[in-house]
Amino acid sequence: MDFKKEQLAFIEKAMQSISDDPQTRLSQVAKDVIAENNYVFDAHCHLFDGDCINVKYMATRMIAGAVGRFKEWVWRLVTGKPYTSDESLLSTKQMVEMVYENPMIIQDKDLPSALDRMEKELDQMEIEAKTIESIHSFGLIEFIKRYRTIIRLLRSGSMKSVYNTFEQNYAIHQVLNYREGGNKKLLTVALGMDLNSGWEGSVPKTWEEQNTELAFLSKSQPVLPYLPVDPRRENLYEEFLKAFDQRNPQFFGVKCYPALGYLPADERLMPIFKICEQKNIPVMTHCGGESVSTFESPIHVNRLGEKIEINDLKRKHRARKLNEPKEWEYVLEEYKDLRLCLGHYGGSSAWENDPDTAHRIPEILDMMDRYDNLYADFSFNLKSLTAIKNFRNKLFTDDAQGNLMKERSLFGTDFWVILPISDLITDQHNFVVETEGLLNELLKINVLKYMKLT
Numbered sequence: 511m512d513f514k515k516e517q518l519a520f521i522e523k524a525m526q527s528i529s530d531d532p533q534t535r536l537s538q539v540a541k542d543v544i545a546e547n548n549y550v551f552d553a554h555c556h557l558f559d560g561d562c563i564n565v566k567y568m569a570t571r572m573i574a575g576a577v578g579r580f581k582e583w584v585w586r587l588v589t590g591k592p593y594t595s596d597e598s599l600l601s602t603k604q605m606v607e608m609v610y611e612n613p614m615i616i617q618d619k620d621l622p623s624a625l626d627r628m629e630k631e632l633d634q635m636e637i638e639a640k641t642i643e644s645i646h647s648f649g650l651i652e653f654i655k656r657y658r659t660i661i662r663l664l665r666s667g668s669m670k671s672v673y674n675t676f677e678q679n680y681a682i683h684q685v686l687n688y689r690e691g692g693n694k695k696l697l698t699v700a701l702g703m704d705l706n707s708g709w710e711g712s713v714p715k716t717w718e719e720q721n722t723e724l725a726f727l728s729k730s731q732p733v734l735p736y737l738p739v740d741p742r743r744e745n746l747y748e749e750f751l752k753a754f755d756q757r758n759p760q761f762f763g764v765k766c767y768p769a770l771g772y773l774p775a776d777e778r779l780m781p782i783f784k785i786c787e788q789k790n791i792p793v794m795t796h797c798g799g800e801s802v803s804t805f806e807s808p809i810h811v812n813r814l815g816e817k818i819e820i821n822d823l824k825r826k827h828r829a830r831k832l833n834e835p836k837e838w839e840y841v842l843e844e845y846k847d848l849r850l851c852l853g854h855y856g857g858s859s860a861w862e863n864d865p866d867t868a869h870r871i872p873e874i875l876d877m878m879d880r881y882d883n884l885y886a887d888f889s890f891n892l893k894s895l896t897a898i899k900n901f902r903n904k905l906f907t908d909d910a911q912g913n914l915m916k917e918r919s920l921f922g923t924d925f926w927v928i929l930p931i932s933d934l935i936t937d938q939h940n941f942v943v944e945t946e947g948l949l950n951e952l953l954k955i956n957v958l959k960y961m962k963l964t
Contacts (some may be wrong), residue, residue: 532962820832853889
């Protein structure tokens with residue numbers, strides 16, 4: 511690929527200043543955990559506090575996680591509006607679209623005011639819950655308790671507080687230790703996200719501030735931080751060089767989120783992928799689920815220098831095109847040894863046989879067959895028992911695709927904080943039960959191979 515003068519200068523500096531040994535990018539605390547050899551990975555996790563997101567992000571994720579009778583309570587809590595017969599006819603996907611398309615649905619201007627209102631709403635819900643027969647109200651009381659925890663964490667203003675709560679109460683090693691009576695530790699792959707580029711500067715903490723905080727956390731906790739990259743950032747190359755400088759590396763890997771408004775083969779990202787391939791820097795990308803994506807319409811993107819307009823009428827259709835795993839073939843054809851993980855394995859809808867996304871699974875497995883360093887993680891899909899069971903059935907199939915999955919599949923949770931309906935402990939327990947016999951591969955061996963730490 512032909513590079514511009516600025517890109518060539520970046521590549522030259524990166525080749526000189528970045529080590530090709532991933533071990534050098536591990537903090538001492540992470541090295542110590544690995545040396546003890548009694549640990550598991552969460553290979554896809556976010557540690558955002560309230561200053562890292564905005565109202566629409568919170569609302570979108572919360573509504574997207576709503577199921578069954580809790581849809582009514584989620585809608586009322588998030589929007590501050592009553593759940594009417596009109597809303598009862600909508601799917602959660604349609605409810606998410608309403609939030610995107612109608613700015614009056616959520617009237618809170620910022621996250622603190624939304625959290626204030628939600629706390630008052632929870633007080634009222636708690637009163638109402640006590641009037642419901644006990645056999646029915648138990649789930650609602652747990653729901654209210656879960657939301658109070660979410661609000662407390664989002665108010666914390668600290669990724670460290672979010673991490674501590676996650677690691678001590680919800681993480682996969684706690685589930686395994688409870689089942690097995692062991693004392694495993696956790697290595698967390700913590701992914702940054704550049705919402706300020708994708709959502710027009712609407713997040714209180716700047717990209718640079720979030721990066722600094724995440725890197726600082728990794729010095730005291732066994733966290734492997736991933737730098738979020740977006741081709742629209744003017745200082746992207748400069749920040750990348752600082753993040754991976756071998757004299758004081760701040761980050762371990764790179765995170766992409768194309769659904770925020772770009773294609774992976776954007777010519778501005780290609781020099782970064784070249785360096786990632788040469789220097790064994792693992793890349794993680796969002797690949798599944800369109801609930802969080804750009805508001806832009808139409809979307810003007812770049813694929814290897816070609817300008818493309820994505821003008822589908824529905825936001826989720828536009829986002830789906832940005833999320834397609836096949837878009838990464840343009841990158842992998844240039845950099846065949848790139849260590850890439852397709853986050854969410856195409857999405858829970860694909861594993862639930864949704865006709866719009868089910869094609870992603872065979873496409874991902876076909877790509878794995880052709881690219882030796884391509885992996886995929888099952889994060890966020892844990893909320894769907896149907897998806898877990900379908901994943902399990904394919905994973906344990908004794909054929910070429912099943913064998914590929916056994917060697918290239920990873921476990922992850924994603925942004926557990928605002929999955930209000932899904933009980934992460936139960937979800938992880940279900941995953942452990944369904945995949946028993948391959949947990950060492952999913953939670954450790956395959957992650958080490960993807961990161962070239964073995």
